[in-house]
Amino acid sequence: MTTPPDHIRARLRSGLTAAMKARDKEAVAALRTALAAIDDAEAVPVPAPAAGPAATGEYVAGTGVGLGSTEAARRELTLDDLHAVVRGQIDERVAEAATYDGLGRADAADRLRREAALLETYLPG
Template identity: 55%
Template sequence: MRTELRRGLTAAIKDRDRVAIAALRSALAAIENAEAVPVEQSQKVSGEHVAGAAVGLGAAEVERRHLTEDDVREIVAREVGERTASAAEYERLGRGDDADRLRAEADVLGGYLPTDR
């Protein structure tokens, strides 16, 4: 799914589709953030010059978490849900243009989700 999202982003950039670009960049960023390792798992030691500094070449390098396809689908579904909820709130506040934009972004991302779930 991540590959499909990236291809979609490339196509959206070529087409200058601002709504799709915003939605796809946001979803890809959410996926990247989910792969980040929590700070407490990093290898920090007390160096002589900076407290909590990592010592040695590559000492601060930590392998990112590996997400399953289900994890990625869940993240994209969450992004759709957040946009839909925010659109409803914007509509309630009388900000129809913003609500329409968020609904359009949700539609773009929803197109990448399987319909059988």
């Protein structure tokens, strides 16, 4: 049985809600950042301006006109894509922790490692 891609996002959001209720600032920061990274990964490149009349005026120049002219469908990420985004968040925290260790900031390094460990729980075995 495969896990639907939205399942990991739902688990992250559920964890965020619980962390907010528990006032766990580290968990809230880690989960919000991971969810934002997923949202960023779903973004599509900005398309070239559509052919057709462009609105011009004193305040708005070169914008598209018409219903839906600025709408863009978001990318649909696979489960592997989502896991890769969360893994990237974990890897970033581990790398930054090593940097903080080198700077003598053990407190910040430990916080980042705890955040990485929390995010690790959202990935499969």
